[in-house]
Amino acid sequence: MSYKKKAEQRKEFREYLSISDKLVLDIKKSGIELVADDEVFVLVNGTNNYWISNHGRLVNNLRGNFRMNKTGYAHFTLSGVDKKIETYTDKLVAEHFLENTDKCNKVWHIDRDMDNCYYRNLVWVNNKEYRNLNCGNLPLEELGRQQEYVPYITLKSTAAYSIWNGIYIRCYRNDNVYDGSFMCDLWRYDKDSFAEWWSAEYYECDGESMAVDKDLLFPGNKEYAPDKCCILPQTLNTMLSNCKKHRSKSKNARNDLPLGVRYDSRMKMYYGEIKPYGHDEVIRLSHWDTPKEAFEEYKKHKQADILIMADKYKNKVPKKVYDALLRFEVKPYVEDWG
Known part of the structure; x- marks a missing residue:
């Protein structure tokens, strides 16, 4: 697409946003x-x-x-x-x-x-x-x-700009809670560019609220950018967020266990814990001598849970999201994604 054509489209979109605000x-x-x-x-x-x-x-x-x-x-x-x-x-x-x-x-x-x-x-x-x-x-x-559906339902009148604000706050105003995550210059300095992307990528999913994900398509990615992010139903977004754990700064090894792993002080062994989607009960897995062994068992169960969720949403999300869920690998720590 030529630069002139892109400029025309951006002008039409900005005019549309202005009109939408007057109609709402x-x-x-x-x-x-x-x-x-x-x-x-x-x-x-x-x-x-x-x-x-x-x-x-x-x-x-x-x-x-x-x-x-x-x-x-x-x-x-x-x-x-x-x-x-x-x-x-x-x-x-x-x-x-x-x-x-x-x-x-x-x-x-x-x-x-x-x-x-x-x-x-x-x-x-x-x-x-x-x-x-x-x-x-x-x-x-x-x-x-x-x-x-007519797109102004999800643009300036409601979601796109509040979501932009949420991403900005997570990246720049929360004392680096998101561990170095940042917005590309296009989105950081031009909210309308983010709104354009949101409008083009947005889809409905059984009435769920929708969220922007930055690292499903590219594991370990820290940049919020149009070619790296995707939109997910909140259920999937929460599930993936629960698959992440940062390494602890504590020098106590028991405080720095891998994702899903616990220490049984009575037996002096390690075990995994998992709560499958849709279940209220937390399931305790087998006991192991090392955190690594406990994590490997936890990983098998967690991967299976993700695959089940992927199939549940197969016909509700874009193919690139479904394919990425199938490829998703549970890691002991976020830092292991590199």
């Missing part, structure tokens, strides 16, 4: 109490006084104060800029939060509950698909396409 309702000024952390209100197209949320709630300030319209599935007659607008709750949500690249004209409720107008419960379909879905002749998964 400032909750602090409106006094509206959100029903969920991910709720976002955006200005209804063709109006100056109506905002629809991704949870299917419509508000207006026609009389100066913000008022909530009828919730659930309902018909509305809105006072538009040029004309009256006849519409329905699900249609408003779909028009403002769902991409409609195929120019479909019907909205299908995934759980068949018309009152559930949450944007992730909706999908655009055409007339034929709607009839077949309604008659039970077409399973939803056989539509042959994945519903995409």
